[in-house]
Ligand SMILES: [Zn+2]
């Protein structure tokens with residue numbers, strides 16, 4: 001008992017000392033630890049698939065890189081498998097998410113207060129954003145051509161998997177369907193919402209070339225810049241493209 005008491009005393013003394021040390025460190029270093037609060041929109045991301053935290057004045061979004069909803073791109077024994085509906089086994093790309101043997105984990109670091117850049121940047125092939133579901137956002141191109149050629153392989157959500165990752169090209173019907181729901185975050189740090197805007201409960205009419213504008217949202221009482229899903233039917237699918245760019249901010253790597 002006496003030894004236990006001594007041990008506790010040592011632990012407490014140690015903690016006080018290390019507290020004293022770390023507060024000294026904090027006074028000389030500004031790039032460690034969180035600054036401010038996470039934006040309320042990040043609460044929409046699935047915590048079972050993503051890990052989001054502040055790092056100084058940045059936000060780090062880590063994702064497992066796989067969708068939290070059903071898709072025929074899981075193998076038939078996976079709990080989130082559903083049989084193809086708008087596509088077919090014959091039209092689907094051959095990869096299945098859970099049996100591919102690939103590691104889909106990725107990370108994106110953005111400013112916690114992203115700014116408009118002085119000039120816009122065209123989007124590129126590959127991941128351009130991370131959705132609330134854990135999977136990735138791609139633009140309107142497929143293999144450097146328009147999406148039409150690959151449209152038949154898109155699942156009911158508006159996504160498929162190629163040589164890389166499972167990704168959305170269209171309004172992702174598993175979690176947004178003609179509404180104001182949060183879709184995810186684009187790599188320049190701006191959020192992207194469904195076709196409607198919370199500020200008017202309707203389709204915004206003041207969008208720029210990127211499908212963005214500055215207004216309040218369900219996550220921000222003060223007006224801030226954000227994108228919307230493009231409210232124009234694309235191709236013969238009768239569906240809506242997610243994001244074609246250009247970035248209005250400065251894009252960051254997703255890897
Ligand atoms: Zn694709």
Ligand SMILES: [Zn+2]
Pocket residue numbers: 193196197198199204213215226228
């Ligand atoms: Zn809006």
